[in-house]
Amino acid sequence: MTYEATVQFKFDATFTPTYGSSSFADDDFVPEEHYLITAPAGDLNCKQYFKLFEKFLLCVGMHPTSIRSGAMSLVFNDYVNESDQRKVCKEYELTMDEDLRGKFEEWKKLEDEFKTIKTVSDNVEAMYWKNKYIEELAKQGGLDSVHQPESHQYTEEEMDAMCDAAANVAEHEKCKEYNMREAEYYNQRAKLDLQQQNNLIGLD
Secondary structure (H helix, E strand, C coil): CCCCCCCEEEEEEEECCCCCCCCCCCCCCCCCCEEEEEEEEECCCCCHHHHHHHHHHHCCCCCHHHHHHHHCCCCCCCCCCCCHHHHHHCCCCCCCHHHHHHHHHHHHHHHHHHHHHHHHHHHHHHHHHHHHHHHHHHHHHHCCCHHHHCCCCCCHHHHHHHCCCCCHHHHHHHHHHHHHHHHHHHHHHHHHHHHHHHHCCCCC
């Protein structure tokens, strides 16, 4: 069995002189035009049909912007269900006008969450380098307990209490991580202070 199909787009423009004239006086136009676009249609899909029709419309003088506007008018008109319109929007990542306010509120919320997480992350990073600095001072024997503030041994319950105001789980975890690093710093400093005091009085 053999199946063949052909699609054609045809355009004919003729010129009939009037008022006794036998010529076309306008140099910007051709008196007669004939276009015939033929393509095998056996395997053409819908988008290929539209692409072929776009070429035909360009041949007859349509502007690309007008062609695209015409294609979109098949979707966004009063006779197409909103659910079908939204399917097209999802496929091409478009936002309908009535959804812009909701999108804006969502972007603002995400931006605020990002700023909060970044602030906590920066604090964690700063505490990390502070701990590294304390460790280097301890190795070099330059840690002076006289100038260090009173140390505090943080418990897990205390760290959780400091994170109760966190807006969400991610922020809570970041806050807890920061407080754990701070607790590690003070606990390490307490050990070093005790060791230094023992050295001063001659204990191991």
